[in-house]
Amino acid sequence: KQEVTQIPAALSVPEGENLVLNCSFTDSAIYNLQWFRQDPGKGLTSLLLIQSSQREQTSGRLNASLDKSSGRSTLYIAASQPGDSATYLCAVPSGGGADGLTFGKGTHLIIQP
Amino acid sequence: DTEVTQTPKHLVMGMTNKKSLKCEQHMGHRAMYWYKQKAKKPPELMFVYSYEKLSINESVPSRFSPECPNSSLLNLHLHALQPEDSALYLCASSPRSGSDSPLHFGNGTRLTVT
Numbered sequence: 001k002q003e004v005t006q007i008p009a010a011l012s013v014p015e016g017e018n019l020v021l022n023c024s025f026t027d028s029a030i031y032n033l034q035w036f037r038q039d040p041g042k043g044l045t046s047l048l049l050i051q052s053s054q055r056e057q058t059s060g061r062l063n064a065s066l067d068k069s070s071g072r073s074t075l076y077i078a079a080s081q082p083g084d085s086a087t088y089l090c091a092v093p094s095g096g097g098a099d100g101l102t103f104g105k106g107t108h109l110i111i112q113p
Numbered sequence: 114d115t116e117v118t119q120t121p122k123h124l125v126m127g128m129t130n131k132k133s134l135k136c137e138q139h140m141g142h143r144a145m146y147w148y149k150q151k152a153k154k155p156p157e158l159m160f161v162y163s164y165e166k167l168s169i170n171e172s173v174p175s176r177f178s179p180e181c182p183n184s185s186l187l188n189l190h191l192h193a194l195q196p197e198d199s200a201l202y203l204c205a206s207s208p209r210s211g212s213d214s215p216l217h218f219g220n221g222t223r224l225t226v227t
Contacts, residue, residue, distance in 0.1 A: 042220055042221065043119075043203055049215045089155060099210050100146060103155035106155060
């Protein structure tokens, strides 16, 4: 059964810092990995999707990397802003013939003005 | 703005009520999903529809009844719920079912059972 772990669970940093969120998964036989953002009480916004054949994806100040063999992904946020404050979730296909995604518990990020 | 639309945004219902949650997408996606998310927890899969047919039911209690009238619409019918069913219910869609297809989520319905 696929399991996803995110570290740290919470992070608070001053505005302007660069930061890294970590995600690990137990079954490396994945087709892709998605990073989502969730604001309090809201749905999930897809930030980046990395296919298994790719090593990284970039969107603006966000860069996600994938090391499938080691079961790890990182989300790098450059020049953080207060508007980046949210919970960031990593998700991979559940696998084993099952549909849908398995999520990590998320990293709750606070950017201090 | 999300391309997956969920209504209502908020719902308060008693344990004897019957209500429905609705989800709509016009991206031509053929797979649609219901997830349940409790506070400070990750989303958990409830149902998957592929080409309007229920393909996965993750052992969800029968008081939750999904319906997929067509490829653009997904409903979740609620009856005799319990207070512990209070949660954020998220709908998602993808071009097709299967592990290689990215999911697009709606903003969810915040359900409170009294």
